[in-house]
Amino acid sequence: xxxxxxxxxxxxxxxxxxxxxxxxxxxxxxxxxxxxxxxxxxxxxxxxxxxxxxxxxxxxxxxxxxxxxxxxxxxxxxxxxxxxxxxxxxxxxxxxxxxxxxxxxxxxxxxxxxxxxxxxxxxxxxxxxxxxxxxxxxxxxxxxxxxxxxxxxxxxxxxxxxxxxxxxxxxxxxxxxxxxxxxxxxxxxxxxxxxxxxxxxxxxxxxxxxxxxxxxx
Amino acid sequence: xxxxxxxxxxxxxxxxxxxxxxxxxxxxxxxxxxxxxxxxxxxxxxxxxxxxxxxxxxxxxxxxxxxxxxxxxxxxxxxxxxxxxxxxxxxxxxxxxxxxxxxxxxxxxxxxxxxxxxxxxxxxxxxxxxxxxxxxxxxxxxxxxxxxxxxxxxxxxxxxxxxxxxxxxxxxxxxxxxxxxxxxxxxxxxxxxxxxxxxxxxxxxxxxxxxxxxxxxxxxxxxxxxxxxxxxxxxxxxxxxxxxxxxxxxxxxxxxxxxxxxxxxxxxxxxxxxxxxxxxxxxxxxxxxxxxxxxxxxxxxxxxxxxx
Numbered sequence: 001x002x003x004x005x006x007x008x009x010x011x012x013x014x015x016x017x018x019x020x021x022x023x024x025x026x027x028x029x030x031x032x033x034x035x036x037x038x039x040x041x042x043x044x045x046x047x048x049x050x051x052x053x054x055x056x057x058x059x060x061x062x063x064x065x066x067x068x069x070x071x072x073x074x075x076x077x078x079x080x081x082x083x084x085x086x087x088x089x090x091x092x093x094x095x096x097x098x099x100x101x102x103x104x105x106x107x108x109x110x111x112x113x114x115x116x117x118x119x120x121x122x123x124x125x126x127x128x129x130x131x132x133x134x135x136x137x138x139x140x141x142x143x144x145x146x147x148x149x150x151x152x153x154x155x156x157x158x159x160x161x162x163x164x165x166x167x168x169x170x171x172x173x174x175x176x177x178x179x180x181x182x183x184x185x186x187x188x189x190x191x192x193x194x195x196x197x198x199x200x201x202x203x204x205x206x207x208x209x210x211x212x213x214x215x216x217x
Numbered sequence: 218x219x220x221x222x223x224x225x226x227x228x229x230x231x232x233x234x235x236x237x238x239x240x241x242x243x244x245x246x247x248x249x250x251x252x253x254x255x256x257x258x259x260x261x262x263x264x265x266x267x268x269x270x271x272x273x274x275x276x277x278x279x280x281x282x283x284x285x286x287x288x289x290x291x292x293x294x295x296x297x298x299x300x301x302x303x304x305x306x307x308x309x310x311x312x313x314x315x316x317x318x319x320x321x322x323x324x325x326x327x328x329x330x331x332x333x334x335x336x337x338x339x340x341x342x343x344x345x346x347x348x349x350x351x352x353x354x355x356x357x358x359x360x361x362x363x364x365x366x367x368x369x370x371x372x373x374x375x376x377x378x379x380x381x382x383x384x385x386x387x388x389x390x391x392x393x394x395x396x397x398x399x400x401x402x403x404x405x406x407x408x409x410x411x412x413x414x415x416x417x418x419x420x421x422x423x424x425x426x427x428x429x430x431x432x433x434x435x436x437x438x439x440x441x442x443x444x445x446x447x448x449x450x451x452x453x454x455x456x457x458x459x460x461x462x463x464x465x466x467x468x469x470x471x472x473x474x475x476x477x478x479x480x481x482x483x484x485x486x487x488x489x490x491x492x493x494x495x496x497x498x499x500x501x502x503x504x505x506x507x508x509x510x511x512x513x514x515x516x517x518x519x520x521x522x523x524x525x
Contacts (some may be wrong), residue, residue, distance in 0.1 A: 024293065165303065172306050172315060175290075175297040 003087045005065045011063060015052050022165055022173045025053055025134040033153060035056060037065050037116040040152045042140065044201045045122035046130045046161030049171070051089070053178060054120050054155060067092045067112050068120035074087070094126065102142035110146045123197065130161025133203035136194050144186040154181040154200035180210050225453040226395045230270050233402060237266055265505070273394040277381055278324070280394065284378040285320040290502045291370040292316065297486055298503075299362050308343055314368055315339055317376050326382050335372040373510040376517040377401070383525045387411040388454055388456040395454040396520065402450065403469045404512045407443040411474065428481040436474060438489025443470035452459060456524050468519055469512045476511030480504070 019025055033041070041054055051068045058066055064128065072093035075085040092108050112119050128134035144152060159176030179199035186206045187193060238387025241259050248255040272283035296309060315335060322331040344360040376455060383391035415435025423431045438503055451457045457465060 002369075024290075107525065122407045162301075162303075165306075168306065170306065170310060175293060207396050 003090075007063055007088055007090060008060060009151070011056060011060065012078045019049075019053060019056055023049070023053075024169060024173070025058060025178050026054070026175065027178045027180070030057060032180040032182065034118060034151065035059075035117040036062075038150060039118045040113065040150055041104060041118060041120045041122050042152055042197065042201070043120070043154060043155040043157050044133050044163075045127050046157070047127060047164045047166070048183055049119060049160045049164050050127075050157055053157065053160060055089075056179075057155070058118065062118060064090075065117050065118045066090065066120065069094050069106075069109050071096065071126070073097075074098070079098070092119065096139075102139060106139055106143055109143060113143075113147055113150065123201075127166045129160075131158065131202075133198060133201055136198055136203075140197070141193070143191055146176050147194060148186045151185065151199075153183050153184040154197060155179065156181065156200060156202045158202070169181045180201070224391060226273065228300065229395075229398060229402070229450060229453055230274070230276055233266060234270075237262060248492055254310060269398075270276070273398055280397075281320050281324050281378055281379055283420075284374065285316055287348035287502070287506065288316050288320075288371045288374050289313065291374065291506050293368055294501050294503050296363075298484075298489065299366070300358075301362075302352060302355055302359050303351045304354060305347060305359055308346045308350070308363070311346060312343060313368060314405045318516065319493075320370055323375060323378050323382055326384075328379075331375070334495075335367050339367060340450070343367075350442060369510040370506075372388045374460070374506060375410055376513040377509065378518060378522070383521065388524065391456050392460040398517050399454040400427070400448055400512060401509075403443055403447055404473050404508050406446060406460055406471045407439050408477065408508055411435045411439030424478060427478055427485060429516060431474075440467060441472040442468075443473075455520070461523060465516060465519060468515055472511040472515045473508035477506040479511070480507035 043050060043054055051070070054062065055066050055068065068089065070085065070089075070091040070093065072095040074081075075091060075093065076082045085182040086093070091113055094109065095106050098177050109121065111120055121143070121159055123136045124134040125137040125139065126134075156179045157176070159174050160180075162172070162174045163176060164171045184193070184196055184200065209212060228332060240262070244255050244259050250256070268283065272280045280370075285305055286419075290358050292313065296312075301309060319331065322334060341362060347356060347360055370493075380396040380400065382398065383393055385391060387463055410433075412435065414437075415430065415432045418434040418438065419430075419432030421433040422437055425431050444466035447462050447469070448459065451462030451465070455462065455465070
């Protein structure tokens with residue numbers, strides 16, 4: 001339980017001030033986010049910061065119950081990173097690839113949801129190019145089929161891939177946007193569900209977040 | 218800084234707060250919808266006036282930190298809006314670091330460095346950093362747009378802060394924060410006055426291609442209002458003669474108008490309406506500091522040339 005205090009301190013003293021000052025995230029429709037688990041938060045993925053932003057969007061009291069699903073291969077790459085990822089952030093390690101079945105790979109995620117946790121999940125599977133939604137992988141379908149009544153909260157993130165892109169370690173300040181969509185539910189139709197999810201995550205629209213043209217003032 | 222209630226700075230700040238209360242009362246009558254743009258604007262004004270009052274009265278360091286933060290937010294908003302190259306990430310990082318440096322020169326009153334650091338050294342050095350990345354595609358646009366942003370959001374705005382440390386010379390009764398307040402109040406009220414006169418009497422569009430809401434009537438009304446206000450405030454906050462006060466008012470009114478127009482042209486070029494959503498009702502921070510990027514350096518040099 002000592003690690004929960006560490007996580008609180010990390011978010012309160014480092015993540016929140018950093019996101020407020022160095023980044024500046026404009027959040028829209030934050031009130032749509034869940035107040036309790038179990039729930040699945042899904043987002044487009046361009047940056048390591050995505051996970052921190054999504055965790056910081058939720059109230060601090062929920063922090064112990066928030067679990068981001070993240071690549072075991074990457075985060076267990078060295079001991080320090082593994083300690084930080086599992087203890088401070090509280091990731092659910094997901095070991096994708098190698099011909100493993102969905103049940104093998106995503107089993108721990110299903111268990112976390114069954115235990116009432118709020119799980120953060122990136123359906124693209126990996127960080128892609130900034131502001132381009134990659135192909136949604138089939139893992140999300142398997143996951144929502146396991147819990148048909150689970151609310152799925154899509155969050156569209158914009159700009160974080162510019163602040164800290166894949167393969168770089170130096171964050172450069174830019175304003176970012178996070179938009180929380182209406183919760184989705186599994187409806188049995190795979191194509192329709194994926195299309196609705198992709199639309200909520202900004203697929204196909206590119207820079208869809210900024211407003212229209214007509215300068216004034 | 219020791220202050221009393223009869224300190225001119227405190228008196229004028231009191232006037233600003235009184236005006237804000239009055240404006241709030243009027244707007245709450247005019248715009249009954251709780252989330253109307255006008256009401257959001259007034260709410261943001263409360264925040265702006267509170268922060269500026271604190272910065273100007275607390276200490277010089279607090280004021281420099283506050284104005285440095287404004288430069289940072291403005292530059293960040295600018296760099297978020299314009300297209301940037303991913304290869305320039307490190308260069309942009311250095312550009313941000315110029316902000317603490319520029320405000321440090323002000324803190325130590327090193328005028329020579331303050332006035333050439335960005336226009337000369339950064340103008341030459343940041344493109345060198347870009348060249349060293351080896352990417353020539355879009356080089357001129359990247360170097361040009363970055364320098365435009367630094368000149369407007371850091372160099373120009375920092376002139377407001379340099380007013381705080383102008384050596385007092387033969388005017389011991391004039392304080393730096395007072396001069397900064399004079400510039401801030403006139404610049405912002407000029408914006409408001411041009412808007413109000415335009416709404417009341419506006420007929421003839423002054424620059425329809427850039428900003429369709431600007432009218433000749435709004436502009437003239439704004440200039441007259443600002444010149445009048447300058448004449449009223451100058452004896453409290455500045456060493457200006459009556460004529461110079463009128464000139465300073467006209468300078469701020471005209472410069473503010475063009476600063477506003479310049480940012481409108483930039484937004485039109487980029488195809489966006491509001492620059493951001495940091496201040497509800499105001500668009501972003503750029504929409505609030507656009508006029509200042511023109512008024513601050515021009516007013517500063519007017520004051521410094523004739524008086525300090």
